[in-house]
Amino acid sequence: MSRSAAEIIEAVRSGSSNRVKLAIADIDGVLRGKYVRKKKFLSIAEGGFGFCDVVFGWDCNDVCYDNAAFTGWQSGYPDAQAQVDLGTYREVPWDDNVPFFLADFVDASGAPLAVCPRQALKRVINQAAAGYKATFGVEFEWFNYQETPESAHAKGYRDLKPMSPGMFGYSVLRTSLNQPYFQALMDQLEAFGVPVEGLHRETGPGVYEAAILYADPLEAADRAVLFKTGAKEIGYQHGVLSTFMAKVDASLPGNSGHMHQSLWDASGSNNLFYDAAAPDKMSATFRHYIAGQLALLPEFLAFYAPTINSYKRLVEGMWAPTKVTWSVDNRTCALRALPGSPASTRLETRVSGADMNPYLGIAAALASGLYGVQRQLPLEQAPVVGSGYAVEGAVRLPRNLGEAADRLDQSKAARAIFGDAFVDHFVATRRWEWRQYQTVVTEWERRRYMEII
Numbered sequence: 001m002s003r004s005a006a007e008i009i010e011a012v013r014s015g016s017s018n019r020v021k022l023a024i025a026d027i028d029g030v031l032r033g034k035y036v037r038k039k040k041f042l043s044i045a046e047g048g049f050g051f052c053d054v055v056f057g058w059d060c061n062d063v064c065y066d067n068a069a070f071t072g073w074q075s076g077y078p079d080a081q082a083q084v085d086l087g088t089y090r091e092v093p094w095d096d097n098v099p100f101f102l103a104d105f106v107d108a109s110g111a112p113l114a115v116c117p118r119q120a121l122k123r124v125i126n127q128a129a130a131g132y133k134a135t136f137g138v139e140f141e142w143f144n145y146q147e148t149p150e151s152a153h154a155k156g157y158r159d160l161k162p163m164s165p166g167m168f169g170y171s172v173l174r175t176s177l178n179q180p181y182f183q184a185l186m187d188q189l190e191a192f193g194v195p196v197e198g199l200h201r202e203t204g205p206g207v208y209e210a211a212i213l214y215a216d217p218l219e220a221a222d223r224a225v226l227f228k229t230g231a232k233e234i235g236y237q238h239g240v241l242s243t244f245m246a247k248v249d250a251s252l253p254g255n256s257g258h259m260h261q262s263l264w265d266a267s268g269s270n271n272l273f274y275d276a277a278a279p280d281k282m283s284a285t286f287r288h289y290i291a292g293q294l295a296l297l298p299e300f301l302a303f304y305a306p307t308i309n310s311y312k313r314l315v316e317g318m319w320a321p322t323k324v325t326w327s328v329d330n331r332t333c334a335l336r337a338l339p340g341s342p343a344s345t346r347l348e349t350r351v352s353g354a355d356m357n358p359y360l361g362i363a364a365a366l367a368s369g370l371y372g373v374q375r376q377l378p379l380e381q382a383p384v385v386g387s388g389y390a391v392e393g394a395v396r397l398p399r400n401l402g403e404a405a406d407r408l409d410q411s412k413a414a415r416a417i418f419g420d421a422f423v424d425h426f427v428a429t430r431r432w433e434w435r436q437y438q439t440v441v442t443e444w445e446r447r448r449y450m451e452i453i
Contacts, residue, residue: 008086009045012038021092021100023024023081025053025117027429028306028359034375041099045086050079050180051388055395056105056115056425059432068428070115070421080113081106088222093188094234100192100221113367114421117359119223124363124417125217128370132272133264136362137197137214138224140354141255142231143248144181144206144228147241162206163240181238185210189230194223204252224358225258246305246353247312254313255354259365260338261269262346263289263373274345280328281339287379290326290347293365294381296350297324297334297413301397302404302430303364304352308437311400313353316389321351323394324334325384333335334397353395367407367417401437405430 011022020041023033032055036044057071058064064072071077088102101334104122105113112119134276144163145152152160164174175182182199189196194325195213202209210231212223228244235242247254263272263285275283313320321334328337336348347369352361371377384391398404408414409427418426 002087003089005046005086005370008089009042012045012446013042015099017096017098020096020105021095021098021122022049022082022084023100024051024055024103024105024358025225027115027117027357027426028060029117029225029228029359030060030184031201031225043390045084048081048083048379049103051082051103051105052077053080054335056080059429059436063436065429065432067432068425069424081108081110090193090226091191093191094184094237114419115425117357117363118218120418120422121218121221121359121363123419124367126368127417130219131266131369133268134217134264134366134374135214135262135264136217136220136366137212137247137260138220138227138358138362139211139256139258139260140224140227140244141202141207141209141257142228142242142244142354143204143255144178144208144235145241145243145383146239148236148239151243152241160241162205164201166205167203168360171201174201175199176237178240181235181240182208182310184234184238185231188234189227189412192226192230194226194230196227198212202253207253207255217366221358221362228354238347246307246310246355250312253318256313256320256350257352257354257356257358257361259349260346261349261360261365261368261369271342274339274342276342281345281349282337284344285373286337286347287378288372289369290337290372290428291377291379291381292370292375293335293347293349293368294324294326294372294379295377296364296368296371296411296413297412298395298398299407299418300368301351302401302408302426303360304349304356305401306357306430307355308433310353310355311398312405314351314397318352321388321397323391323396324406325388325391325394326379326381327384330384330386330388333384339385363418367371371417373415400434400435401430405434 018038019035023031053071054077082103084101084103090100091097092100105116107113129322145160172269196210197213198211325333326335327333334351338346382421405427415423
C-alpha cells in the first residue's frame with residue numbers, strides 16, 4: 001500500500017538516519033546526487049531545491065559541451081530547480097538504511113524541464129494515458145571483474161581479471177563462486193525496492209544477466225537506473241568492479257539491456273497484446289505496436305544505443321540485431337514477440353544495450369509502439385524464420401552514433417513526441433560524443449599503420 005507524502009516525510013523525520021541521499025539521472029542515465037542532513041531534507045521535501053544545471057551541460061566524463069544551448073559558459077551554469085519525488089522513497093540497505101529519493105527538474109515556471117530524461121518519459125506516459133496501461137521489465141547483462149576503481153585505472157582498463165573465467169552461459173557451477181556478492185544483489189536490491197526476478201551466468205568471462213521485475217514504465221525505468229548503480233555499489237563492497245558498457249571486447253558478446261513490455265486496458269486487467277483467436281494469439285493491437293516500433297527504430301536508435309561503444313555491440317553473430325526485423329521467439333531479430341498466456345504475452349525489444357539511459361529507452365519503445373497503435377499501422381513485414389542477419393532487403397540500422405544522431409535530428413515523429421527542445425539537446429550531446437571520438441588516435445590505428453604506412 002502506497003504511503004501519502006505526509007507519511008513519507010514523517011517516516012524520514014522519525015527515522016534513525018540523520019542524512020538523506022538525493023539523486024537525479026543525467027542525459028546519459030548516470031545518477032548524480034548528494035547527501036543532505038535530515039533537517040535540510042525536511043525543509044526542501046515539498047518545495048524543492050537547487051541543483052547545478054551543469055549535469056545537463058557536460059558529458060559522462062564531466063567535460064562541458066560546447067554545442068548545447070540549454071546551459072554553458074554563456075549562462076554561468078546556474079542552479080536549476082529540482083523537486084523530490086516522494087513516491088520514490090527507499091532506504092539503502094548497504095548504506096546504513098539511509099533514506100533515498102529521486103528528483104525531477106522543473107523550469108522557472110514549475111513546468112517539467114524539457115531536457116530532463118525522467119520528465120521526457122513522464123510526457124510519453126501522459127500521452128499514452130487515455131485507455132492504456134503499459135508494463136515494462138528490463139534485463140541487463142554486465143561484466144564483473146576482480147578489480148577496484150584504483151586497480152582498473154592503473155591498468156588503463158586493460159587486462160582486467162574477470163570474476164570467473166571462460167564462456168559458461170547458464171552455469172550453475174559458476175554461481176557458487178562469489179556467493180556473498182550474488183546473494184547481496186538478490187537480497188539487498190529487493191530490500192531497496194529493485195526486485196530481481198532472475199539472475200544467471202551469461203556467456204562470457206564474469207558476465208551475468210539480471211531480470212528486473214516488471215512494473216509501470218516510470219517505476220521500471222527507476223528500477224533499471226537504480227539497479228545499475230546499486231549493482232556497482234554492492235560490487236565495491238565485495239571487491240567487484242562492474243561495467244554496463246555495451247561492448248567490452250570485440251571477441252565477446254556485448255551487454256544488452258533488453259526491454260520486455262506489454263499493453264493493457266485502462267483497468268490493467270486485459271492484456272491488449274493477447275487474442276486467443278488470432279494467429280500466434282497476437283492481437284491486432286500487438287501487431288500495430290510492433291509495426292510502430294519497426295517504423296521508428298532507425299530514427300530512435302540513438303535512444304537505445306547512445307554511445308560510441310553501443311555500435312560495436314550491434315554486429316552480426318553476437319546476439320545483437322543489425323537490421324529492422326521482428327520474429328516470434330527468435331533472438332536474432334530486433335523485436336522478439338513472445339506470445340503466450342493472457343498474462344505473459346509480450347514484446348522484447350532487443351536492440352537496446354546495457355548502456356542505454358532507461359528513461360529514454362523505455363520512452364522510445366513505448367512512444368513508437370503507441371505510434372503504431374494510434375495510427376493502426378499494418379504489420380506488413382513477415383516474421384523472420386531463421387537468421388535475422390540473413391534477411392535480404394531488410395533495413396540496416398544506423399552503423400554509428402553520428403549516423404544515428406542525424407536520423408534522430410531529422411525525425412518528425414521524435415520532435416512531435418519529445419519536443420524540439422529535448423531532441424535538439426539530446427542530438428547535440430550525441431554529436432558532441434561522436435566528435436570527441438573522431439579526434440582520437442586508437443590503438444588499432446597505431447598497430448595497423450605505424451610501421452607500414
